[in-house]
Amino acid sequence: MKTSIRDLKRKRASLLDEAEALIASAEAETRDLSEAEQPEYEKRMAEVQRIDRQIEIAKGRETGERAAEARSLGDADAAKAEFRAILRGETRAMEAGTDADGGFAVPEQIDRMIQAQLLDVSLMRRVATVVSTATTDWKKLINTRGASSGWAGETDARAETATPQLAQIAPPTGELYAYPWVTNHLLQDAFFDPEAFLSENVLDEFAMQEGAAFLTGDGADKPKGLMTYPTAATADAGRAFGTMEHMVAGAAAAVTPDELVDLIYKVRAPYRQGAGVAWMMNSATVSKIRKLKDADGRFIWSDSLTEGQPARLLGYPVIEAEDMPDMAADGLPIAFGNFRRGYTITDRMGMTVIRDNVTKPGWTKLYFAKRVGGALTDSNAVKFLKMAAA
Missing domain, CATH: 1.20.58 (Methane Monooxygenase Hydroxylase; Chain G, domain 1)
Structure with missing residues (x-):
């Protein structure tokens, strides 16, 4: 057996x-x-x-x-057909697609399509590290203080060097779900498009919930958001791991080009290289920043000339995240740094769907769920601009 x-x-x-x-x-x-x-x-x-x-x-x-x-079908067409059959409750498809944790596994090709579209609409996913896991207990060991080193001649004595300190990161996870309704007539329609249904009823909801959690989530059955970690106006060498650095602006509701330049160089040079280096702010802040000019009267904001590419501020791309706070006294409306090194998102592989065509006659409720986590992984990688007190 x-x-x-x-x-x-x-x-x-x-x-x-x-x-x-x-x-x-x-x-x-x-x-x-x-x-x-x-x-x-x-x-x-x-x-x-x-x-x-x-x-x-x-x-x-x-x-x-x-x-x-x-x-007899292409892989994509076969995946769509299987997914359509699962949504309709056809017995063979449901038996083949039973997931180990309950519900029915979304076909792999549809799941990959969902992940690809989430990358397009979930802004933090564009710049953070995204890890696919087979379990919900993914952990990462990080070095919070590197081992020291030194120089010596051939016969010189070697002094003992410092021991690296390790910390374990276990991003809090939760079940991200969407619970749309659909009429049985629509499900049985020969022209029912499962991809369009997902885009309109699941992906947008997932992206909105993820966007908020990756920035402001409290870590209770959801990711711990980047904005929820403590900050201090202390350089990297003087802060405890898990506390991020902020630089205080000169005003409570406005910033200067010089302050933005200073914030860039608060991030050490190794972090300012490679993928994931960007600004992050909401649209209200963008509307103020893009009007700033340098001492020669030139705008410091550069609109993108390529479709699909973000605008740039002082040479670095700008991610507009509406869950960032507005410019206000004591707020942290602007972040800059290497988000790929600073924040990690964990995706448990596979999405499940549970169907209920009993609760409301003539309708089918579809419960889509996936497990997602997120946490800060390097508190030196991203810096905030903090507005002055009122």
Whole structure:
């Protein structure tokens, strides 16, 4: 009898919990694993690896079974047909697309299309690091203070150098969902377009919710937003990890070109290079900034000459994020830095859909869900301009 992917994942999670319990017990007593514990730990981790292989085989088997039906169609058309069948509640499609965590898995090609469109409409995704994970417990170790180094001659004594300090980042995650209704007549229509339905009823809602969470989310069953971390007017070397730097403007509701230049150079040179370096502000702030001129009377704002590319301010692209605050006393309306190094978004792979055609006769409710997380990963990478007190 074949074991389902759901059961394999449950067994894997149980084994990992047991292995982590052994580690936690040893760490609580500030010791290594004992001679008795080490084989138990290795046994569980070996079993996890064996289950991982079983999961991959099971996934491949499911993919092969569905591939036979798609040979006469292009991959994209086959994915659309499968997704349309899931939404309509056709039994074969629903059995083939059952997800391990409940509901029905959105076909991979449709899921990739959703992710691609989210990249276009979710502004933070354009500049932040986006990581796809198979679980919700993604973690990252970061070095909050690098090991020191030095120079020495061939026979000189080597002084002991500082030990790097590590911190673990585990972005808070939550279930991002949309819950649209659709009439059964529309679902059964031969011209029903699942891609258009997703764009109009799911993607825009996802983008709006994500945009707010990546900046202002409190970390409770949602990402922890960039704007929710503490800030201080302290240079990088003097701040604790997790506290971001702000520079105080000279006025409560206006900025000068010189202040914007100063903010750029608050970000150290290595961070000002590569992808993800940008300004971030809302439209109200943009309307003020784009009127600023330098000492020679030239505008410091440059409109893009290429469709789809952002405008530039002092040479760097501008991301208009409406969830950034307006210019007001003590506010943080402008951010600049390397968002790719500063903020990480985690996407659990796969979206599920649950259909309900019982609650309201003649209608079908469709519950689309995906798990998304986000957190600050380098508090030196992005700086804020803080308005003066009133």
